[in-house]
Amino acid sequence: MAYEEPRYNILEENNSFEIRDYEPYIVAEVEVRDDFKAGGARPKDSRITLRQVPATLMAARRYSGSWSERNYRKNETMLLEALRGRGLKTEGAPVYARYNSPFSLWFMRRNEVLVQLVR
DSSP states (O other): OOOOOOOOOEEESSOOOOOEEEEEEEEEEEEOSSSSTTTEOOOOOSSOOOEEEEEEEEEEEEEEEEEOOOHHHHHHHHHHHHHHHHTTEEHHHHHHESSSTSSSSSOOOOOOOOOOHHH
């Protein structure tokens, strides 16, 4: 099954993370409750808002497995420590990205932790 994601160019890739240069893109936003529980995203009301996201430089750590907070926090820590070790500065809070349906087998899921880098 295909999934959509913003276009980006990989500027650097290593065992811990990728540095990606994202093009501007538009997102449809909904309110998310219970971040780490399946089915937590529900529309805030009957209207879905659209927002343009400007071009962004991001660091991303890809991992598979469950959508548990524990798994996320482990990978978030690994990403932030690797970036600090390289002297790269971040901006804002890390973001959790899930690309598969909740019915996908846990070991086949594509998950990412992303954080904006200071240019």
